[in-house]
Amino acid sequence: MKKLISIFLTMALTLSLAACGGTGAASAEPSAPDNNTTAQPDATADESSAPEQSAEPDAEPVETPDGEANRILIAYFSWSGNTEELAGMVQAETGGDLFAIEPETPYTDDYNALLDQAQQEQTDNARPALAAQVENWAQYDAVFVGYPNWWGDAPMVVLSFLESYDCTGKSIVPFCTSGGGGFGSSRDSVEASAVGAEMLEGFHVGGSGVSGAQSDVAAWIDGLALAQ
Numbered sequence: 001m002k003k004l005i006s007i008f009l010t011m012a013l014t015l016s017l018a019a020c021g022g023t024g025a026a027s028a029e030p031s032a033p034d035n036n037t038t039a040q041p042d043a044t045a046d047e048s049s050a051p052e053q054s055a056e057p058d059a060e061p062v063e064t065p066d067g068e069a070n071r072i073l074i075a076y077f078s079w080s081g082n083t084e085e086l087a088g089m090v091q092a093e094t095g096g097d098l099f100a101i102e103p104e105t106p107y108t109d110d111y112n113a114l115l116d117q118a119q120q121e122q123t124d125n126a127r128p129a130l131a132a133q134v135e136n137w138a139q140y141d142a143v144f145v146g147y148p149n150w151w152g153d154a155p156m157v158v159l160s161f162l163e164s165y166d167c168t169g170k171s172i173v174p175f176c177t178s179g180g181g182g183f184g185s186s187r188d189s190v191e192a193s194a195v196g197a198e199m200l201e202g203f204h205v206g207g208s209g210v211s212g213a214q215s216d217v218a219a220w221i222d223g224l225a226l227a228q
């Protein structure tokens with residue numbers, strides 16, 4: 001009988017030890033799945049909650065403060081309408097505010113006389129007086145500046161415009177139409193007049209190509225990654 005009890009106890013002890021060992025092995029094995037399990041739900045939790053959590057903080061700096069301060073202005077000068085049409089496309093893509101740069105004394109309607117006048121202004125490094133000022137300039141963070149190429153440069157009234165504001169900290173985005181001369185040296189002039197601004201990538205199209213430029217305008221503006 002004692003022998004039977006002893007055998008029974010031995011078996012019970014063996015089984016118990018085996019169970020403990022099994023638990024150890026099981027605890028080692030689950031630790032990996034546990035890690036995985038912990039990682040997966042965490043990852044899942046991250047996927048389900050983190051985007052919302054990270055989207056909100058991201059959205060606030062981008063949408064709230066930038067929605068107020070990071071506004072877009074599209075200021076343009078146009079004599080015969082090409083740059084104005086392009087400015088309209090920029091407006092459609094960005095939702096920014098449009099502003100027409102105009103000299104206090106309008107340019108002549110006579111093309112040949114205008115050629116002379118524009119050349120003379122350039123020779124004089126003139127700064128023609130402006131007809132109007134932008135309201136709430138400070139609210140704009142990015143300013144698109146559009147103009148035609150005049151004698152290989154920006155019309156001087158565009159430089160008048162830029163120099164009449166504090167451009168510090170603003171992003172200036174030039175866009176230009178021309179008869180074939182591209183930007184010429186206008187980007188350098190714009191940069192020199194927009195003191196303290198950061199110049200972003202500009203866009204140029206020939207005057208006769210403006211009406212077909214919408215998709216190129218969209219691609220250019222997408223590449224700028226502006227908030228608005």
Ligand SMILES: Cc1cc2nc3c(=O)[nH]c(=O)nc-3n(C[C@H](O)[C@H](O)[C@H](O)COP(=O)(O)O)c2cc1C
Nearest residue numbers: 078079080081082083148151152178179180181207
């Ligand atoms: C006074 C004047 C000077 C110009 N000079 C140039 C030039 O140097 N190079 C060029 O490619 N086009 C030149 N053009 C052509 C204009 O840049 C082009 O027609 C432009 O698209 C006009 O834009 P707008 O319709 O917005 O005024 C000149 C036009 C004018 C009126």
